[in-house]
Amino acid sequence: MEEAQQPAEQSKLTRRGLMMAGGATVAAMGLGAALTANASAQDAAGTASPAPGASSTGTAAPETCYTLTSELVEGPYYIDADKIRQNITEDQEGIPLLLKLKVIDAETCRPLRDAAVDIWHCSALGVYSGYQSMGNGGGGGAPTDAPTGTPTGAPPSGGPGGGGGGHQDPTDSTRYLRGTWRTDRHGYVTFRTVFPGWYRGRCVHIHVKVHVDGTWTDAGYEGGHACHTGQLFFDEKSVLASAEVAPYSTNTTTRTTLTEDTIYPQNGHAGGLLYLSYDRRHIAKGVRAQLTLGVVPDETHDGTGGPGPSATPSASAS
Template sequence: MTGNETDNKTSQGPKHKRDLTRRKVVAAGAGAVAAVGVGGAVVATASAGETSENGSASPKASSSTSEECYKLTSETTEGPYYIDADKLRQDITEDKEGIPMTLRIKVIDSENCKPIRNAAVDVWHCDALGLYSGYESLSTGGGGGAPTDAPSGTPTGEPPSGAPTDGTGGGGGGVHEEPTDDKRYLRGTWKTDKGGFVTFKTIFPGWYRGRCVHIHTKVHVNGEWTDAGYEGGNTCHTGQFFFDEESVLASAEVEPYSTSTTERTTLDEDTIYDGSGTQGGLLKLKYKKSDIAKGVTGTITVGVDPEATNTGT
């Protein structure tokens, strides 16, 4: 999980209404759905009636999809706010206000592109105003001195001007923190089906100082589902999912996001996102461009090595 980190980045105009990033990510042509991998993933062509990443209608296409194997999905830091398999559920919203979001993840073996069944997938993220459940006293929604995602001494990209380069940011940096409260909203773990899919019901995340809008994830395999949850096996992937600038700017016009006074970090400025588009966790988003408040669907395919261990710590 990420903690809030100090952000001394550009602050032109209203704090959350930053210019739309110039990065245009193209995956497998204009009709691409999702691809992941820095070194495996899947590219799928759009099916009939789908909307584009910013919500505009795409050309009609065949309902069939074709897939091509690529490389492993990018690994990232776990951050300080992970809680292990605390809630086995698909609806993680609880009573949190925000734009409804359906997150659909497909997990595949990056070597052969076969879906991985019964994997345990964790997701967790902040609420619309930047707070993490279990750590509300630490994740201050952009207040000074909150933790960063980056482990101390491990730069993950070109840091923004004035931002700390050692990733500490106060409050323990990327080192895991013990929970400070018993709240567990916007967290959940569920298993993939026979097609490798898992779906979560949540809200569009907000932002906090020093990080772009994102969702954390882990994939656990080779273990067993029991009455107590998921036991044994190995964590083969720790990563983050990211949101394009157009969708974030649209969300910033909707309450309660619009009430945030926190300066926002753009996708380009983020020190965790590696700039590789869907390879690095950039979600394929579908929503009504004129009314994002109606809801968003985010999809991505995650290519993993089932035998690897990637805990992000």
């Protein structure tokens, strides 16, 4: 049986143009037969709840229009003018992850078509592209020794591994595990990447932005504004399972758990907790992740106005 899964602040954004990198339009690929078991989703209270679009009996159910997805901090490692692509893996090693998001208007439940969705996250060893000189979340170079004991630890009180902090300029030209793609007429967007690792002061997560009211051109996406800035989170069981697989098993950095994290708002799927499915005996074969993001298109949330409802003022990175 599959492991049970569990599945901010406002300011203005001047939207830039996203330039097409070499005209790349890489189609997202499914994980196929590698995923032989389905996760049963749970909410933050630990009670079973249906996956998006389905009821507990397996029949179609309406969206919960009133549920907004939490607005969270952008963090210091966002790079404007990212690559327009669905496959953001490049040469990074890790457990294959197929991420499927649905973006809806939280007030009408109508899907948002042609929205630009950005995602970015660290590597299996906790390193962000564009910031490789900072190593594992600002905590030095990527670890090489096998971890000992159960990884856990409270977030630091300051430094690049914490929770808030302003934007930092990139230190290099690498752009792996970053990308932007457009939602289809049903509001769906899919990315192919790898299961993120962890770094000092943060639980395992993926950053996400949703841009609307812009224009798709041959060069990419122009104008508009960010109506949502959030983070996507992974339950503890899936993270512990990934930690048994190389290269995650070589990451000796003290890991912050989901409940210890100062950014995760502790409110289940509304806070960005992903629905996951994978074979718990062979997670290395791949993981599917999905979530519906309820946003308000007319509002602006660029994630630079504050670290989110549960972050502490002393935390400094994301």
